[in-house]
Amino acid sequence: MPKRSVIVVGGGWAGLAAAVQCCELGLAVTLLETAPQLGGRARSLADGGLDNGQHILIGAYQETLRLMQRVGVSEAQAFLRQPLVLHYSDGPRLQLPAGWSPSLALLAGLLWAQHWPWRTRISLLRTALSWRLRGFQCPSDWTVQQLCQGMDSLAWSEFVAPLCVAALNTPADRASAQVFLRVLRDALLTVRGGSDLLLPKVSLADLLPNPATRWLQVQGAQLHTRTRVLALSRHAADKAWVAETSQGPFEADGLILACSSSEAAALLHTLCPQWGEECAALSFEPIVTVYLERPGAQLPAPMLALHEGPDAPAQFLFDLGQIGHKPGLFSAVVSGASGWMEDGLNHCAQAVVLQLHRQLGWPLDVRVVQSICEKRATFACTPQLQRPSGQPGPKGLAVAGDYIQGPYPATLEGAVRSGLSAARHLHAELST
Structure with missing residues (x-):
């Protein structure tokens, strides 16, 4: 029997995860990507050797780390792994010990946070305990700001607010408390090393797109860049999917859409109009990354937290020279940057x-x-957000992306998980 075949539309991290999983499940894969290179939003730029924004992972992103290992990426060579440290210019606020059980590490980190007065440490301990006793659940319509009412002001401004905007790319007064609690649960209290910071020592291209490309080619997958999908249809007789593209038609037994939500909605507007309406209801938040050069300068830590304010847009500054890149090169990250972009990118920089x-x-x-x-870095992760399903309806069709229903905000882990799930769902359908 010939292999059942699948078309994967989109070569970002969700699409790459789906393609790898499909190959492992014995499906013949054709991947179609509009851009000249794979990687989606988490890619390296063609010129200058920079990445399309500063990305980091945490230890709780286990599916992403497993996928990298599967395609030949060594974590030790690709990342600088260190325990969670919130380091400001005048010293660390929170530093979790390495190798401890999650609960004990958090307790020790809070007790040893000497730059915070006791009232701040006690406030955080009391709050963390109350979240755990409630099973990390809260009313679905709460924002992170509502979740933390009554918290010590330093605990809020130097711990919760920066972690929230970094994890959800949504300011705490608008961010979903329930999603925030899920991220904290997995990172701080579930997985040993889940809160560890993994700072890339290599380019985004070498984290996944390039190794995945080589792996997929060895498996016999067909990869086509600069190939835009214009329309989708199904043969009435054999119910095969046809993707009409700028390079001609491609046909397969199944289809995984791993492109952006707007592109997916446009391609499915006739087949799945209600699903497309759910996509259209999503709003998005930008992320700005400012790369700076200051020869001879070095930060007290590879990642430095900054005080955000009305005249201070960035939340974190990275010393790229300390993690294997060019010495004297730095990246400042502005998450939830919609307000700053009103006056333009140069004004923000x-x-x-x-x-x-x-x-x-x-x-x-x-x-x-x-x-x-x-x-459109991420969707705005607001309370009670209705995210589209990964199974819009027609048999032989699945959708993957960080915006698809799932427990995480728009992260690389969310994208990878959705890609893996889409591949498994499609394989199960094609096997019946």
Whole structure:
């Protein structure tokens, strides 16, 4: 019997995860990607050797780490792994010991957080205990700000608020408390090393797209870049899927849409109109990354937390020289950046330079190497958000992406999990 065949539309991390899983399940894979390179939003730029924004992983992202290992990526060579440290310019606020059980590590980290007064540490301990006693559940319509009412102000401003916007890319006054609690549960209290920070020592391309490409080619998968899918249809007789593309038609027994939500909705507007309406209801938040060069400079830690405010857009600054990249190269990250983009990317970058001058004493003439805005970086992770299903309806069709229903916000882990799930669902359907 010939192999059942699958078309994967989209070569981002969800599409790559789906393609790898389909190959492992014995399906013949054809992957179609509009862009000239794979990787989606988490990709390396073609010029300058920079990435399309600063990305990090945490130890709780186990499906992503397993996928990387499957395609030949060594974690030790690809990442600098360190225990969670919230380090500000005047010292660490929270530092979890390595190798401890999750609960004990969090308890010890809070008790040893000497830069915080006892009232702050006790407030965080009391809050964390109350969340655990409630099973990390809360009313579905709560924001993170509502969840933390009454919390000590330092605990809020130097722990909860920066972690929330980093994890959900949504400001805490609008972010879903339930999703935030799920991330905290998995990262801080479920998996040993789940809160560890994994800082990439290699480019985004070498984290997954390039190794996955080589692995897929060895498995016989057909990979087509610069190939835009224009329309989808099904043969009435054999119910095979046909993707009409800029390079001609492709046909397969099954189809996985792993493109953006807007592209997926447009391709399925006739077949699945209600599903498309759910996609259209999603709103998105940008992320800005400002790459800066200051030869000879070095931060007290590879990742430094910054104080965000009305004139201070960035939440974190990364010393890329400390994690295997060019010495003197830094990246400042502005999550939930919609307000800052109203006056343009250059205005945001200059505000970052001024912020570093005020908070770190950097010169105002520090060189901005490049500023990057991913306008639709993530969906806005708001309370009671109805995210589209990964199974829109027609047999032989699945959808993957970080916006699909799932426990996590729009993260690489969410994208990978959805890709794996879509492949398994499709394999099960094609096997019946």
